[in-house]
Amino acid sequence: MEEKRRREKIPRQKMPEQDPKERIRNFLEVPLGYPPDVAKLEAERCLQCKKPPCIEGCPVEVDIPGFIKLIREGDFLSAAKKIKEKNALPAICGRVCPQEVQCESKCVLGKKDEPVAIGRLERFAADWERERGEVSIPEIKEKTGKKVAVVGSGPAGLTVAADLTVLGHDVTIFEALHKPGGVLVYGIPEFRLPKSIVEAEIKYLQALGVKIEVNSVIGKIRSVDELLNEYDAVFLGLGAGLPLFLNIPGENLCGIYSANEYLTRSNLMKAYLFPEYDTPISKGKRVAVIGAGNVAMDAARTAIRLGAEEVHIVYRRGKDEMPARKEEILHAEEEGIIFDLLTNPVRFIGDERGWVKEIECIRMELGEPDASGRRRPIPVKGSEFRMPFDLVIVALGTAANPLLTQTTPGLVLNERGYIVADPETGKTKKEKVWAGGDIVTGAATVILAMGAGRKAARSIDEYLRTGKW
Amino acid sequence: MFRIVSKKTLAQGTVIHMKIEAPQIARKARPGQFIILRVDEKGERIPLTMASTDPEDGTIDIIFQVVGKTTALLSTKDVGEYILDVVGPLGRPTHVENVGNVACVGGGTGIAVLYPIAKAYKDAGNRIISIIGARNKDLLILEKEMREISDEFYITTDDGSYGEKGFVTDVLRRVLDEKKDLKLVIGIGPVPMMKYLSFLTKEHGVKTIVSLNSIMVDGTGMCGACRVTVGGKTKFTCVDGPEFDGHEVDFSELEKRLSAYVNEERLAMERFKCTCEK
Ligand SMILES: Cc1cc2nc3c(=O)[nH]c(=O)nc-3n(C[C@H](O)[C@H](O)[C@H](O)COP(=O)(O)OP(=O)(O)OC[C@H]3O[C@@H](n4cnc5c(N)ncnc54)[C@H](O)[C@@H]3O)c2cc1C
Ligand code: SF4
Numbered sequence: 171m172e173e174k175r176r177r178e179k180i181p182r183q184k185m186p187e188q189d190p191k192e193r194i195r196n197f198l199e200v201p202l203g204y205p206p207d208v209a210k211l212e213a214e215r216c217l218q219c220k221k222p223p224c225i226e227g228c229p230v231e232v233d234i235p236g237f238i239k240l241i242r243e244g245d246f247l248s249a250a251k252k253i254k255e256k257n258a259l260p261a262i263c264g265r266v267c268p269q270e271v272q273c274e275s276k277c278v279l280g281k282k283d284e285p286v287a288i289g290r291l292e293r294f295a296a297d298w299e300r301e302r303g304e305v306s307i308p309e310i311k312e313k314t315g316k317k318v319a320v321v322g323s324g325p326a327g328l329t330v331a332a333d334l335t336v337l338g339h340d341v342t343i344f345e346a347l348h349k350p351g352g353v354l355v356y357g358i359p360e361f362r363l364p365k366s367i368v369e370a371e372i373k374y375l376q377a378l379g380v381k382i383e384v385n386s387v388i389g390k391i392r393s394v395d396e397l398l399n400e401y402d403a404v405f406l407g408l409g410a411g412l413p414l415f416l417n418i419p420g421e422n423l424c425g426i427y428s429a430n431e432y433l434t435r436s437n438l439m440k441a442y443l444f445p446e447y448d449t450p451i452s453k454g455k456r457v458a459v460i461g462a463g464n465v466a467m468d469a470a471r472t473a474i475r476l477g478a479e480e481v482h483i484v485y486r487r488g489k490d491e492m493p494a495r496k497e498e499i500l501h502a503e504e505e506g507i508i509f510d511l512l513t514n515p516v517r518f519i520g521d522e523r524g525w526v527k528e529i530e531c532i533r534m535e536l537g538e539p540d541a542s543g544r545r546r547p548i549p550v551k552g553s554e555f556r557m558p559f560d561l562v563i564v565a566l567g568t569a570a571n572p573l574l575t576q577t578t579p580g581l582v583l584n585e586r587g588y589i590v591a592d593p594e595t596g597k598t599k600k601e602k603v604w605a606g607g608d609i610v611t612g613a614a615t616v617i618l619a620m621g622a623g624r625k626a627a628r629s630i631d632e633y634l635r636t637g638k639w
Numbered sequence: 640m641f642r643i644v645s646k647k648t649l650a651q652g653t654v655i656h657m658k659i660e661a662p663q664i665a666r667k668a669r670p671g672q673f674i675i676l677r678v679d680e681k682g683e684r685i686p687l688t689m690a691s692t693d694p695e696d697g698t699i700d701i702i703f704q705v706v707g708k709t710t711a712l713l714s715t716k717d718v719g720e721y722i723l724d725v726v727g728p729l730g731r732p733t734h735v736e737n738v739g740n741v742a743c744v745g746g747g748t749g750i751a752v753l754y755p756i757a758k759a760y761k762d763a764g765n766r767i768i769s770i771i772g773a774r775n776k777d778l779l780i781l782e783k784e785m786r787e788i789s790d791e792f793y794i795t796t797d798d799g800s801y802g803e804k805g806f807v808t809d810v811l812r813r814v815l816d817e818k819k820d821l822k823l824v825i826g827i828g829p830v831p832m833m834k835y836l837s838f839l840t841k842e843h844g845v846k847t848i849v850s851l852n853s854i855m856v857d858g859t860g861m862c863g864a865c866r867v868t869v870g871g872k873t874k875f876t877c878v879d880g881p882e883f884d885g886h887e888v889d890f891s892e893l894e895k896r897l898s899a900y901v902n903e904e905r906l907a908m909e910r911f912k913c914t915c916e917k
């Protein structure tokens with residue numbers, strides 16, 4: 171009893187973070203990670219529930235109380251191993267998963283108090299293992315002689331590749347860009363997910379025996395059918411890479427980027443280090459980011475780090491409707507990002523050189539809930555006004571890129587261009603072809619893409635062993 | 640890593656022709672398609688059209704003018720050295736059919752882009768009227784190659800040092816006026832040339848294809864850097880192009896978008912010169 175009361179008194183441990191005034195001048199990671207004693211203290215809070223609801227909230231069913239117990243006991247390496255039984259990329263997930271709507275939302279402590287900081291503990295264990303170079307390679311089953319081609323090296327593709335390699339198959343990943351990792355390398359900024367972590371995970375995969383061919387746009391250099399001549403199975407983890415625009419006048423002015431372009435320049439091409447790196451990026455003094463999802467927050471926080479004087483989030487709905495994670499909105503607020511809510515751009519106005527100089531916006535008000543359950547924004551007649559901006563980043567989300575899907579006969583797509591695949595197995599309508607991640611679900615999360623990869627790997631393995639489609 | 644197997648200097652050293660080992664791309668590439676390359680780890684990604692390919696040898700040919708830091712850096716690479724990344728073939732191949740009389744108009748390094756397309760049209764049985772030009776005689780490239788595939792052949796230079804004095808569009812206007820029953824004009828070169836050429840052919844009602852050299856990053860439709868307005872709609876040059884109907888392209892917008900990074904390019908070039916001199 172004594173012991174229980176002591177535990178109950180421990181508050182949720184705060185994450186040490188870089189000071190906002192400091193961090194807006196660098197690209198280093200913002201949350202610094204728990205020190206070991208803090209991690210142990212946080213781990214003490216876990217009640218070790220008999221029927222842990224947190225696991226139900228985890229898309230890949232990590233044994234959460236199991237690894238937390240190992241942290242409490244100070245056996246951090248075993249804790250990392252425990253997580254890796256279910257999740258191949260814990261250092262990444264510990265950083266970018268929306269735990270507040272997954273495992274932590276289910277934690278029993280959350281009913282009265284704050285939930286156990288599961289994500290932070292996951293990150294702690296994974297970092298401990300990596301920083302000590304103690305990454306263990308699992309036992310690889312006897313070689314089956316079967317060959318699998320994985321198209322796309324985002325979290326879905328990486329998971330499929332890792333799982334199938336461990337099961338003894340010979341896996342090659344084909345990636346369109348010059349670096350593997352998908353959104354993890356081109357989209358999510360350094361200050362949220364250091365690229366060295368992604369690189370370490372990729373090295374781990376290569377150590378397992380996964381081959382990676384970069385600079386390979388499937389659909390161009392080879393078709394899926396050509397891959398099928400050489401490989402026994404093909405997995406498509408293409409992501410949802412097509413940027414959406416507003417389709418309003420002036421959108422092709424200079425100084426207007428899609429979030430994909432802006433973040434790719436900064437992250438993948440390292441334009442934030444220009445001119446040391448060759449790729450340029452327009453920095454902007456007054457920057458507007460259109461949209462309020464996680465991608466918009468990443469773009470806004472990148473802009474402030476590149477030296478913008480003022481960065482605005484321009485969003486047509488209200489504060490409660492913003493789709494970004496609470497934590498990211500809070501980080502953005504701390505960094506001085508200004509939120510122009512209930513504001514919708516109607517056109518962009520340029521100067522004589524063709525550069526954007528103003529956005530004409532209209533005020534919005536909220537009406538009845540729409541199909542998404544959020545209240546529908548309605549324009550207020552006659553409320554148009556202009557704001558001066560010299561850089562605009564359009565972060566409205568993404569759609570399916572048709573490059574591969576439209577050159578692959580036999581694949582069935584839904585009305586929005588995503589691949590139709592069985593949610594349990596990842597099987598598409600084309601024999602020997604599986605798909606998973608954003609190209610099936612539309613833009614979602616790292617962990618859901620990994621979950622889809624895991625299911626597909628299971629189904630592919632079964633097919634390769636039995637020959638039954 | 641992609642090995643450079645040969646290197647030739649054309650046009651007084653400002654234009655360079657490289658053959659690069661890229662067997663898979665060589666096998667797949669069709670006329671009109673391009674590659675994106677990155678010279679080294681800190682390099683940017685730039686698109687270059689393939690001037691020709693040799694599937695047997697497994698090589699592709701690129702011809703580029705030294706205009707900025709990346710092309711300057713690329714020009715310092717010698718035979719036997721490597722280019723870090725080459726990705727392709729990208730873009731839609733040229734739509735080739737037998738239509739009759741086709742005018743192939745090329746300006747400057749645009750001739751390198753024009754050549755494989757003109758050749759494909761010739762091979763498809765068309766009658767090729769070529770008009771190629773440069774600022775002066777020394778800057779004119781691929782004269783011999785173009786001449787070989789042409790049924791009628793014209794050269795212009797801005798300063799009159801070779802061929803006719805004037806612009807390729809001056810000759811094109813004459814050809815259009817002579818009513819040679821032109822079915823198609825393919826015009827590739829600097830934006831002002833393509834813009835004026837498209838204006839001319841529109842007046843004469845002759846279908847016109849141009850190939851655009853937008854700024855690109857990925858080349859697969861993922862970023863939208865390459866967007867261009869065609870017929871009032873936004874298109875991505877890398878996946879919807881690079882060839883478009885010249886009568887529909889908003890060339891003024893393209894010209895402005897191409898100059899988006901002039902200051903950064905100047906800075907990068909100055910820095911590069913400094914390190915070279917050291
Ligand atoms: C800026 C940004 C921030 C995000 N932040 C978070 C976050 O904090 N937490 C979270 O959980 N999720 C986040 N997401 C979403 C998450 O990154 C995606 O849901 C996830 O990466 C999807 O994984 P995937 O494997 O399906 O595809 P992707 O990660 O998109 O990878 C697909 C890969 O396939 C390659 N490819 C595509 N077509 C071809 C082809 N024809 N041939 C060869 N290769 C091809 C692409 O180049 C790419 O590398 C974010 C997304 C973005 C854009
Ligand atoms: S629900 Fe919360 S308290 Fe219970 S096992 Fe999971 S993390 Fe621990």
Ligand code: FES
Binds near residue numbers: 856858859865
């Ligand atoms: S270059 Fe990125 S979409 Fe065309």
